[in-house]
Amino acid sequence: MSIEEFVSSITASANNQPGHLLQYLYEIQYQYSCIPQQAIQLLAEKLSLTESHIHGVIGFYSFLHDSPRGNYDILFSDSITDHMLGSRQLLEQLCSTLGVTPAIPREDGRVTVDTTSCTGICDQGPAMLVNGWTIAGLDQNRIEAIARLIESDTAVEQWPQEFFQVEDNIQRRDILLSDDSNNGDALRALIEQGDDAMLEQIESSGLRGRGGAGFKTGMKWRFCKQAEADQHYVVCNADEGEPGTFKDRVLLNAYADKVFEGMTLCAGIIGASKGYLYLRGEYRYLRTVLEQKLQQLRETGLLGNNILGKDGFDFDIEIHMGAGAYICGEESSLIESLEGKRGIPRKRPPFPVTHGYQNKPTVVNNVETFMSAALIAIHGADWFSSVGTEESSGTKLLSISGDCEKPGIYEYPFGVLIQDILKDCGAKNTQAVQIAGAAGFTIPAAEFERCVAFEDVSSGGSFMVFNQDRDLLDMVKNFAHFFVHESCGFCTPCRVGSSLMKDLVDKVHSGHAGQYDLEVMRKIGLLMRSSSHCGLGTTAPNPMLDTLDKFPQIYEKRLKHSGYEPAFDLDAALQDARDITGRDDAGAHIRTE
Amino acid sequence: MSGNNTFNLDGKTIAFEDGDTIMDAALRAGEYIPHLCHNPEFSPHGSCRVCIVEANGRQVSACTQPAMVNMQVDNSSDEIMSDRRALLQMLFVEGNHVCPGCEKSGACQLQAVAYYCNMLSPHFTHFFPLRTVDASHADTAIDFNRCILCELCVRASRDVDHKNVFAIDGRGINSQLVINSPSGELGDSSFAATDKAAHVCPVGAILPKHTAYDKPIGERLYDKKPISIVGDVAAHEQDEER
Numbered sequence: 001m002s003i004e005e006f007v008s009s010i011t012a013s014a015n016n017q018p019g020h021l022l023q024y025l026y027e028i029q030y031q032y033s034c035i036p037q038q039a040i041q042l043l044a045e046k047l048s049l050t051e052s053h054i055h056g057v058i059g060f061y062s063f064l065h066d067s068p069r070g071n072y073d074i075l076f077s078d079s080i081t082d083h084m085l086g087s088r089q090l091l092e093q094l095c096s097t098l099g100v101t102p103a104i105p106r107e108d109g110r111v112t113v114d115t116t117s118c119t120g121i122c123d124q125g126p127a128m129l130v131n132g133w134t135i136a137g138l139d140q141n142r143i144e145a146i147a148r149l150i151e152s153d154t155a156v157e158q159w160p161q162e163f164f165q166v167e168d169n170i171q172r173r174d175i176l177l178s179d180d181s182n183n184g185d186a187l188r189a190l191i192e193q194g195d196d197a198m199l200e201q202i203e204s205s206g207l208r209g210r211g212g213a214g215f216k217t218g219m220k221w222r223f224c225k226q227a228e229a230d231q232h233y234v235v236c237n238a239d240e241g242e243p244g245t246f247k248d249r250v251l252l253n254a255y256a257d258k259v260f261e262g263m264t265l266c267a268g269i270i271g272a273s274k275g276y277l278y279l280r281g282e283y284r285y286l287r288t289v290l291e292q293k294l295q296q297l298r299e300t301g302l303l304g305n306n307i308l309g310k311d312g313f314d315f316d317i318e319i320h321m322g323a324g325a326y327i328c329g330e331e332s333s334l335i336e337s338l339e340g341k342r343g344i345p346r347k348r349p350p351f352p353v354t355h356g357y358q359n360k361p362t363v364v365n366n367v368e369t370f371m372s373a374a375l376i377a378i379h380g381a382d383w384f385s386s387v388g389t390e391e392s393s394g395t396k397l398l399s400i401s402g403d404c405e406k407p408g409i410y411e412y413p414f415g416v417l418i419q420d421i422l423k424d425c426g427a428k429n430t431q432a433v434q435i436a437g438a439a440g441f442t443i444p445a446a447e448f449e450r451c452v453a454f455e456d457v458s459s460g461g462s463f464m465v466f467n468q469d470r471d472l473l474d475m476v477k478n479f480a481h482f483f484v485h486e487s488c489g490f491c492t493p494c495r496v497g498s499s500l501m502k503d504l505v506d507k508v509h510s511g512h513a514g515q516y517d518l519e520v521m522r523k524i525g526l527l528m529r530s531s532s533h534c535g536l537g538t539t540a541p542n543p544m545l546d547t548l549d550k551f552p553q554i555y556e557k558r559l560k561h562s563g564y565e566p567a568f569d570l571d572a573a574l575q576d577a578r579d580i581t582g583r584d585d586a587g588a589h590i591r592t593e
Numbered sequence: 594m595s596g597n598n599t600f601n602l603d604g605k606t607i608a609f610e611d612g613d614t615i616m617d618a619a620l621r622a623g624e625y626i627p628h629l630c631h632n633p634e635f636s637p638h639g640s641c642r643v644c645i646v647e648a649n650g651r652q653v654s655a656c657t658q659p660a661m662v663n664m665q666v667d668n669s670s671d672e673i674m675s676d677r678r679a680l681l682q683m684l685f686v687e688g689n690h691v692c693p694g695c696e697k698s699g700a701c702q703l704q705a706v707a708y709y710c711n712m713l714s715p716h717f718t719h720f721f722p723l724r725t726v727d728a729s730h731a732d733t734a735i736d737f738n739r740c741i742l743c744e745l746c747v748r749a750s751r752d753v754d755h756k757n758v759f760a761i762d763g764r765g766i767n768s769q770l771v772i773n774s775p776s777g778e779l780g781d782s783s784f785a786a787t788d789k790a791a792h793v794c795p796v797g798a799i800l801p802k803h804t805a806y807d808k809p810i811g812e813r814l815y816d817k818k819p820i821s822i823v824g825d826v827a828a829h830e831q832d833e834e835r
Contacts, residue, residue, distance in 0.1 A: 050757045050760065050773045051773060052757070052759075052760035052762070052771050052772065052773035053757070053760055053773075055760070055762050055771065056760045056761055056762045056771070059762040059763045059764065059767075060763070060764045061764075062764075325764070342761070342764075347637065347639050347657045349659065484765060484766060485765065486765065487764075487765040487766070488764060488765065488768075489742070489761075489763070489764050489765040489766065489767070489768030490640050490768075491639070491640050491641075491642050492640070492641055492642050492643075492680050492683050492684060492687075493642055493680060493683065495687075495742075495765060495766055495768065496683035496684070496686070496687045496766070497683060498765070498766070499720070499765075499766045500683070500686075500717055500718070503718060520717075523679065524679075527676055527679050527680070530645075530652045530676065531642045531645050531652055531676055531680065532642070533639060533640065533642070533654075567718040
């Protein structure tokens, strides 16, 4: 098929809607290992967009490229937990076996080996994506096998199926994960009780958003219902990008019907006929299964027109793929991305409940929130609110990874103590727990009697354990680099501040920093926290500010002097000259010691 | 009820109309809030963050925050001014801003706001990014070294000129202004020196050619009076043309 034919076929499948641009680009990327210039021209013509607009979208998403990546585009997950499991050594092994330099396509155009932000496989890492497909449980043998498959030019579809096995790994079940209701029970309850009574159930259950922010779900749905418009939308945020989080992957693999039913319940209440599941690009392997589930739901009358025979209860769900952008977990960025644009967070107000997707009232909720809502519809508000704490009703799914014997998914009632979680997952000699991901909180041992709840330590689900042998500065460095990579670049404090912060963390890590640098880090961090445009920028300095307060020793032991150290490194400045001359002898270095 | 529509800005009572942001009402009342990406002719952007104020105890950008009755707005505390200085310093080290050698010096909004906020040095480590100059257009040059990503040219070209000459590519610290033309050069685009987009740049990134030093240092826009009195560069562009 020629490029023209391919582009025409994919745009035709979505009626040439410009809003589907990201979806077209996603398909083209995996067909051609890049977005060829010819495809950009064709899209610009068909969709009446400028080429620079399309380039801007390609440039925004990590998984889209305007130059070829080769038949095999390999991305090692670069989460700190992958590092702890040896991912960097495996990356070096693969690079040296294949004879490639990281991030640069091999000369014959066969393969590129690179890193990517956390792929959500932290309990069974190290992990990688090959052409977007997840491979878990990497070790030296598997890397050797992968290198052989690449050298023999074996199509990824022909690779051993066990490579692509991803386990659910559910270690503890509570009210959500022990669900045994039938498909449609929640919607039958909705039809029986009516929209208003059901919304009251959701409100009185006390359900709050499971993405981490904890906004009251019933209130969000009511605001959206009350907003007058010819169309309302329901969006499920499955852009699970917070490093260390993988519970939505498991819910979508094992409980997708209930998640979709929660979305349909919401649609019935707010009066929406269209919904979207925004699935992060890293979970490409889940897409086919989810499409099949949707088809089954349509065939059994639980999606589509006149759901369960109720006149006018029309709702359907479409899956939209993300393409490697952590910022799109922020709800207004996610909406921009759904509309096919760069994922820049919108100004607020107005909020999505009144002006969301296509500027229409839109509910955006997390995967776990929709599933919880479906079960509340079936079992009632009291059933739900009898579990958890007064301010945080129900349970929370935690994705546990790092230094523990039994990583995986743990469902706990809100209010569970961190020390009890650590005992359950077999964590020993724990130095710290990073809760809520890179943007979250670093909890030292002295605070392990605190609990997971919105009123204490709030979490979207990430729970990474670090034992006494770890250098927490490695974690801080990993997060600092993560935020430079993931900042959208819109506002000054996040765009520039995250880079300045990264450079300072590197300066400390390499043993070149002084006490003054720590003060500058603190100043930048506080400025990012107070003045950034969105939640990414305001939370990005959390790991630095938290560890500066609670783990000052990890910095101080690396300080060169206690006072001021210049950023300029004489020896490093000679690197270009050394590269050009090919020299690396003692005479080509300046000793500053 | 409009009589009740007031808020407090540094002890002064400011009247506002429905739909006003803090910035809209302050500008109308003749109160200066430092800003770079804001231009009252365009919808608010909120990206440079230089207009941060403390409103009811929370830092917000004045250009995007709706005014509310009895809001207490702090526009000049030491903390706010110190944060603005740091944001300006970030903009200075991110690009290559060499004021003494820049033809825009003295008539540059970034420089003027930095003076107003008492920024005396860039403080942070310079990034020294490798950026280019585009002199391909007959009447206008673009020096990307000085772009601060305010997107005023993007907005002007899209919303007023209806040409979409400019766009933003890349992400994060790699975000960059790009030009919509086959070669990526301005001379190859539909840009004209009479475009609105040619007259909104608050720094020396989009420059008219052949007029660089017509107005000598000492007689330039901000040489005698501060920006709080003179106002934005863009507001004076029309006069310059005449």
